[in-house]
């Protein structure tokens with residue numbers, strides 16, 4: 001029996017494990033993919049207090065190392081659901097069951113797709129959702145980044161180091177992401193902003209050859225020739241498998257406020273997977289601490 005079962009090994013989940021272990025609780029982090037969460041695809045994190053600059057992968061590996069050294073157990077398994085048996089929460093995975101006194105859901109979010117023709121078919125053949133992972137394949141080529149948030153801006157900045165040209169395609173005139181990165185991008189000769197433009201179709205037979213765009217102001221359609229399309233249009237939660245035990249909002253985020261308390265006693269939600277205004281690394285870490293301390297209190301009852 002674990003005191004705290006943590007579903008998801010991103011920043012929120014690993015922070016929760018650190019707080020749980022330091023409070024003397026037996027914790028397990030169950031992760032379906034690889035530890036680290038979304039931040040691992042950030043080439044450079046510059047807004048985490050106390051660390052001027054660090055790569056997302058180094059940050060998350062340090063976090064995992066810290067949690068494991070404190071005694072947190074880790075499992076790589078796909079969680080399929082949670083049931084409550086007389087107050088004991090059973091985390092169900094494809095292979096095993098983990099009985100826990102309390103549970104922290106820190107499932108994060110996944111990449112939103114554009115939903116345009118050829119996007120799925122050309123994924124891996126020029127369409128990518130991770131510039132850090134795939135950018136190097138496009139050295140010396142022209143690419144497009146789609147989106148206007150911090151991820152898209154960071155991706156464009158990162159790709160400008162490899163690619164001959166980076167088109168940053170955004171559906172509005174103003175960016176949602178950090179202004180400091182926008183300023184840096186404006187100074188780069190190989191970055192071109194394509195604003196008020198939406199993607200109609202990704203072009204290409206066996207590999208990406210271009211993107212068909214629509215100018216929202218004039219209605220004009222035009223093509224840009226690129227070998228890669230990096231899609232960074234936000235994130236969506238994946239909490240359906242928990243919908244029978246905790247309440248979700250209409251977008252699929254777990255209903256929980258700053259105290260991380262969900263609709264089910266003893267189950268907490270931390271980080272990007274819950275309803276919240278600000279989804280940042282700092283707020284994910286903060287949630288991990290809040291949820292873990294609440295779980296510690298619950299298990300002491």
Ligand code: NAP
Pocket residue numbers: 042044045046047112113114146147148149150151152154171172175176177232233234235278279280281
């Ligand atoms: P985001 O902030 O939600 O931005 C998504 C962008 O995609 C927006 O510009 C949005 O346009 C656009 N978009 C959404 N759906 C679209 C569609 N169907 N077609 C075209 N464009 C579409 O997502 P994000 O950039 O992934 O960032 C997620 C969170 O992580 C944010 O809170 C961000 O600040 C944070 N983040 C932090 C760091 C860091 O700490 N260093 C790095 C990256 C991200 P509109 O603007 O018109 O809505």
